[in-house]
Amino acid sequence: MASASEAPATTRVPRHLAIVMDGNGRWAQRRLLPRTVGHREGQKSLRATVEFCLRRGIGSLTLFAFSSENWKRPEGEVGALMQLFLKALDREVDELHANGVRISFIGDLSAFSTELRERMQQAMARTAGNRALHANVAVNYGGRWDIAQAARRAAEAAVAGTLDPATIDEASLSPFFSLHDQPPVDLFLRTGGELRISNFLLWQVAYAELVFIDTLWPDVDAEVLDAALREFARRERRYGMTSEQVAAAG
Ligand code: IPE
Ligand code: IPE
Ligand code: MG
Numbered sequence: 001m002a003s004a005s006e007a008p009a010t011t012r013v014p015r016h017l018a019i020v021m022d023g024n025g026r027w028a029q030r031r032l033l034p035r036t037v038g039h040r041e042g043q044k045s046l047r048a049t050v051e052f053c054l055r056r057g058i059g060s061l062t063l064f065a066f067s068s069e070n071w072k073r074p075e076g077e078v079g080a081l082m083q084l085f086l087k088a089l090d091r092e093v094d095e096l097h098a099n100g101v102r103i104s105f106i107g108d109l110s111a112f113s114t115e116l117r118e119r120m121q122q123a124m125a126r127t128a129g130n131r132a133l134h135a136n137v138a139v140n141y142g143g144r145w146d147i148a149q150a151a152r153r154a155a156e157a158a159v160a161g162t163l164d165p166a167t168i169d170e171a172s173l174s175p176f177f178s179l180h181d182q183p184p185v186d187l188f189l190r191t192g193g194e195l196r197i198s199n200f201l202l203w204q205v206a207y208a209e210l211v212f213i214d215t216l217w218p219d220v221d222a223e224v225l226d227a228a229l230r231e232f233a234r235r236e237r238r239y240g241m242t243s244e245q246v247a248a249a250g
Pocket of ligand 3: 022023024192
């Protein structure tokens with residue numbers, strides 16, 4: 001298998017990569033360790049993924065870190081995840097900032113502790129001017145929540161008189177969705193073997209290429225990500241057209 005540095009420069013690379021980082025719990029359970037050890041181990045893959053995107057020139061990365069449904073997990077696991085988020089914010093932001101990474105959090109942040117919320121806001125404000133990579137971390141995020149909040153804000157704009165309900169179409173609704181300021185999601189990758197979206201991006205994946213791999217998130221490295229990129233590069237994106245039309249358009 002080609003190493004990270006050998007991937008041909010001509011390969012079509014996604015502008016926006018979205019990842020469901022799944023399989024931490026199973027990674028730990030297979031080693032007879034508590035699930036939370038898997039979450040901790042998964043942070044290494046996260047770091048490797050950010051470095052990979054910087055090297056490959058992927059401009060936007062969106063990571064599913066905590067879904068709106070993950071609150072249903074045992075209290076101990078949810079608490080451990082919150083501690084991990086806090087520690088990661090403390091530890092990683094300096095280096096991400098030094099590497100030109102802009103950090104955004106998407107999701108309903110109101111559910112988090114004031115401390116965590118403030119740290120997330122500080123990280124966003126501090127890195128807002130960075131351009132090397134836009135890393136979006138989805139926390140307490142749900143695709144249906146995103147649609148509902150977009151509808152609510154559009155309704156508010158209509159009431160305020162800045163949006164005419166009669167003219168609402170896909171283009172005028174788009175700016176109300178998370179990630180609207182970034183290129184469309186080109187590649188949607190899920191690790192851990194499950195073939196589902198689990199309420200991650202819905203509106204935004206309309207024409208994303210979907211790639212599902214069995215590798216558990218803590219085992220993901222640059223080689224695994226390069227294989228996903230090669231799979232992406234093999235796909236023909238037709239957007240409703242015929243192969244002949246796509247070929248003619250070059
Ligand atoms: C994904 O790994 C991380 C979060 C949902 C926070 P899981 O914890 O879902 O791992 P599995 O799917 O149980 O192995
Ligand atoms: C999706 O994984 C959420 C994250 C990776 C953060 P889950 O493990 O929660 O998804 P389900 O429950 O298997 O659908
Ligand atoms: Mg899971």
